[in-house]
Amino acid sequence: MAEHEAKGAEFEKAAEKKMRGWAFWGYKYDDAADLFEKAANSYKLGKFWEKAGSAYIKRADCHLKLESKHEAASAYVDAASCYKKISAQDSLRCLILAVNHFMEIGRLSTAAKHNKDIGEIYENEQDFEKAMEFFERAADLYHGEEINSTANQCRLKVAQFASQLELYPKAIEIFESIAKESINNSLLKYNVKGYLVNAGLCQICRGDTMALNNALEKYQELDPTFSGTRECKFLDDLVLSIDEEDVEKFTDVVKEFDSLSRLDQWKTTLLLRAKNSLKAKELEEDDLT
Structure with a gap:
């Protein structure tokens, strides 16, 4: 590893010397860029990620002097890959620079x-x-x-x-929009019920069961097969348990569905929010009686 670090430093020193020298038509920047790349590769072999990232940034600077924005952007991407192993913030900084240059050149x-x-x-x-x-x-x-x-x-x-x-309207709009776009696509239509369930769970978290009932009617119009699915029954049963303010029933509905179709972490998080909201409402009413 020390050997790779020494080799990288040697290439880097040669690149910096090349930049200080004189060459016709900016060839020194081309030559320096190549040397900085060799330095970065040597540092990578030794897993000196910070030094490798720094060398790629210097390579990018050379290309910018040559107004080669594509090559500069690519060098920033290489730098980001190195920094990603040690510093998320440095990796982000390089990727944002790369994106800006790629946007500029279309x-x-x-x-x-x-x-x-x-x-x-x-x-x-x-x-x-x-x-x-x-x-x-x-x-x-x-x-x-x-x-x-x-x-x-x-x-x-x-x-x-x-x-x-908790930006539920935004999430609902996206899930419903993609469901509409997918319904007439023979390859994508089988995903529609999943998008509708996701939209329905966001409706539940909003706490507006009337809006969810209206949404369920709309979903069944969009996809006539949805009404006969386990997913539709799941949403119906959740709405009923919320209307009845029955936390135990809500829990049983979730357990039953999870036993047949395993809930992922995202759905579990939303359902837990809805359950906690239902519990809070139940406690509030108990305090009033």
Whole structure:
């Protein structure tokens, strides 16, 4: 490892010397960029991630002096990959720089990909507001490039984050919109009931059972097969338990559904919120009697 570090330092020193020298038509920046890349590769072999990231940033600077924005953006992406192993914030900083350059040169699908990468880092950092922002940017760019499948994947992540932030109307709008778009697609129509359940759970968390009853009617009009599904019955039974303010019944409905169709963490979180809200309402009424 020490050998790789020494080799990297040697390449880096040669690159900096090249930049201080004179060369015709900016060739020194081309040569320095190549040397910085060699330095970064040596540092990576030794797992000196911070030094590797720094070398890639210096490589990006060389390309910017040559007005080669695509190469500069690619170098920032390489830097971000190195920093990701040691510093989420440094990785984000480099990816944002890369996205800005890709946008400037019209590489929109590439910019979309890296906006998605940024969103994933924020998600890992539990910063759902920022994650939502960058997944939304990615979705818009993918949609503009007519990469609709990936756009919808990003939109679904936006809906997930919106619900986690209790922005239920935003989440509901996305789930319902994707369900409508999917219903007449032979490959996607089988996912519709899942989107409708997700929208329904967000309606439940809003605490407006009348709105959910209206939504259920709308969902069954959208997808006539939905009314006969376990998912539709699940939502119906949840609404009934909420109307009756019966926490025990609510719990039994969730347990029964979970025994047949395993609930994921996202659904479990929303159902727990709804249950706690129902409990609080029950306690409040007990205090009044």
